[in-house]
Amino acid sequence: MNNWNFSKNNITLFEELNAINNSVGTALQKTIEQINKYNSGLLKFWIEEGLKPKLDSYLLRYIIPLYELMVSEQKKGMASALAIQMLSCISWRTFDNCIDTHEDPQKAHINSLLTSLHLLDFSSNSTNEKILPCLERHYETMAEQTIIEKQKPIELNSIWKRCSIFLFAAEEICKLSNDNITLYKHYINYSGLAHDTHDYFSDISGKVISLPVHWMKELNPDGVLSIHTVKLLYERIRQEVEPLENIFKMLDVEKRFPLINHLLKESWQTFHDE
16 A cells, blocks of 8 residues: 555554455555545644554454445445545544543543544535434444443443444445444454453553453452463353354355454454463
């Protein structure tokens, strides 16, 4: 991809995905071009805000799956839809920064407002649909999940609701089939749990009751961390994700969606390679 340099942590994954489907680089480049065409300073602003690693990750892990699903349905307007997906990912990131106090609250809220307005503006120019009510519903859903997760874990099949705006482009812009939207939700749930597994200690410090935190409390009520209790946690996680893994097998994701399958392997390694 000529104008985007992935970080060392992501360049290998990009090369692996592009080896599976050599149209990946072109699709991502067109996504970047759409963003630059809309606002030539936007990417630079995000990078200056320290979001470059996040941009890398979103391009690979949330733009490419949508791209593959769109290709499977021969959808048109791909570059615009993928740019909207990118804007949706950044909208979620800045929203989450408000919730988790990753940065100064005033700055976080201003950035969240700006990115949501960019998403609304770009999307409104890409479709005749009424976008604002839909975006409002996504923000309401994400806010509700934030409140819930301070009190109890979000169920595995509902993890996608924490970042439900990731479904905005798939549902409202691309109009993907229900089957493919459901698959995308499964993908987000599975990769989301892998993320929570990595973030176990930061979730504890942030008083977030993720599923791994909740399961560890059930398995280890005394709170004594040891190799044994960690192994018990991973055994529990593997039990919980098995139905999802069976769904991916039943849907023949490995053959039908090789890019998504390759990305799922990242999460699989988190669960199965302790």
